[in-house]
Amino acid sequence: MNFKLKIWRQKLGNSQGFFSDYLISNIDPDTSFLEMLDILNEQLVIQGEDPVAFEHDCREGICGSCSMTINGRPHGPNRLTTACQLKMRSFADGAEIVIEPWRAKAFPIVKDLVTDRSAFDRIQQAGGYVSVNTGAACDANTIPVEKESADLSFYAASCIGCGACVAACPNGSAMLFTAAKVAQLSLLPQGAPERSHRAIAMVERMDQENFGGCTNHGECQAACPKDISIRFISDLNREFITAQAKKIYGKRASRRS
């Protein structure tokens, strides 16, 4: 197969970026999208040109490294598929493919398709944990957890932290990411003691990191390669309001939840 690639090139975060055109030919339909970029990069190296920088690692859709917008959609055209799992057979022969980095204020561009997503780590550090030291745990079966809650918690926890939700959101909001983490822990009895503090701290951190607000576009859910539902966002809103109320009115308000 042959393709015409239009790729965003930017030397450094603060320099001017631009689209460069590349023609690539003889690509096997079973080649993955990133393997196609590997082939392009090897050709560029041999020609003495600067290869395209892009994040990738596990190449099986679980590490969340790969992060590129393909033809206007984070991770490309296929639903529930990260860029690394996308195969070239998903494109028409001869197609033009536009490749850009995540575009979001909170994810500054480092080089070409690489952005700085450390804001996600800082949201996690604000409260995305249970404060249990190593060695302090009780036997794992001491506290039974309703299967439905455990399954839902796992579903929320399957977020890979890639940032597609932010890239897809017109506001550049990180609500889906934050909501998924808050949900995972608040659905479990282990996470309950800190749930109020967690919701407030993580949302505050998210706001400080230049992420936009959520106005219910739902683009995040459509772009999420792990199918994380926006139901978690409404859960987070409830969690946050309950926590705020508890903070203001004391314990009485929290009995509602």
Place this chain on the structure above:
Amino acid sequence: MGTLNLDAKIPDGQLATKWGSHKSKIKLVSPANRKKYTVIVVGSGLAGAAAAATLGEMGYNVLCFCYQDSPRRAHSVAAQGGINSAKNYKNDGNTVERLFYDTIKGGDYRAREANVYRLAELSANIIDQCVAQGVPFARDYAGLLDTRSFGGVQVARTFYSAGQTGQQLLLGAYSALSRQIKAGTVKMFAAHEMLDLIVDGDGRARGIVSRDLRGGEIKSFIGDVVILCTGGYSNVYYLSTNAKGCNATAIWRAFKKGAAFANPCFTQIHPTCIPVSGDYQSKLTLMSESLRNDGRVWVPKKAGDKRPPNEIPEDERDYFLERRYPSFGNLCPRDIASRAAKERCDAGFGVGSTGFGVYLDFHDSIKKVGKDKIAERYGNLFDMYKELTDEDPYDVPMRIYPAPHYTMGGLWVDYNLMTTIPGLFAGGEANFSDHGANRLGASALMQGLADGYFILPLTIGDYLAGAKLSKLSTESSVVIDTENQVKERLNRLLSNKGKRTASDFHRELGRIVWDRCGMSRSAGGLREAIKMISDLGDRYWRDVLVGGTAFDLNQQLEIAGRVADFFELAVLMCVDALEREESCGGHFREEYQTADGEALRDDKNFSHVSVWSLNEANEQCELTKEPLKFENVSVATRSYK
């Protein structure tokens, strides 16, 4: 013969009390003094993140490094099937002793009894810890933890979160790490790669030289102790199930600075991966071993049978694992399942366009428990398979073939997980300690977390309490010298005006090692490989083309440095494989097999750990043997028939 004076420091006493008595005798650093010590942790996977978080909780000053842009992306994240534990929640006879025995036997009697026993002993606490962190393990309708079975065992001791157990455990460790980063006890350096080890004038490991992968800055970090949790070296083969960035540079640089390397030829080829489809392929995708709980492995009885699998009638199928190993069937250990698949394919019975594939068929299980139940157990794996192959495994059997997956070999460590360089420790896949010649499924996560949460945090204290460390600053000559060596090496790669990319060389290296030091090995092939790799390695330094500069994000430069180290390590793998004239676990020498093609171990001559180190002149690799003593298990032929 090598001159290393190896002391594994195995505590005296009964096997079951060794760790307990060692813990109570170990030297401690008082809580008030811990903040005076700086611990450098390289790697943020299960072992690294767990160690960094726990040491931070204890009050040490921790610096943690990872090459990924976030610690949450370390390759432990990709582990699928589960984590073993000695918990007997199923009341099926699972005990510490049985987990210990299964692991020793699974490793083909090439691991230390004391280390393995400790691992089994700690395994219950790991599950407790992870559940307390909010790791969402699978549960039953009573709300209690569910378990399943894995290869090489007859109990259900594997805890899991669908096919994403590694991800969930890593996110647990990452959350503990995040908590310490916020508390200020851990300083995290993401997108930093260790390029060399700093050893002080007294021969102690004191720091690392790292490169900031984003800005290119070369910088030294000094501390009191260094822990390498940098994973394995399966990417020597180019195609493996490892992430693209996984590399051996940290452990290989340590080896060059004097850390001994144990059992480099013990590599694990995982039986259930999606087969190779073309030359462009950059990595192989694992399909979890847990699938063998419900999937049956078969090939057509007739060689070259090209009919679609669903048209081949039952009596024309050869369920070769069930046929050869009736008591373990499809759940025989990885090395055995891999070799059996290779044997069928080499004999012409393989399926798929290349003939290098066998079927993994879920038809019977779907009929028995229903499609929904199968989807609940393996949904994400089935989706992944469909995305990659364009075939739906609910309807058509999966095609699978073995692929490099894990390396049991690694830096030699004593019972305290310290290498032969004082102050340098190794945890997780980076060390050699617990899996012998073959690792059982779901034991890597167990070992990484045992090392990180429970062993290293104690043994580090023991070392620090007894060590008198000299003053060292980033201005010291030994530090400047190491830094300069790193820079020279990068410059050498960058200034080369060659014609081939580093990845191109890597592909060629991978093919040599896969063909001659992969699933089966022979003296002739290994000798040939050593010569070919050495020649190709020489050509590499003459003919590699990297491009760009060192002062910028330069992914080609990252690859080039890693490939250079793979060349050297690949030679040592072959040398070790040549020297070990027996078949055991993942190491199968064609010359040493029984009449029916099973591995033929030689306990009289090879019941030892092969420990390789550089000689004084830093030129020649020398072998020292650490004898293995089996006082609690009787060494027997490993049979899964």
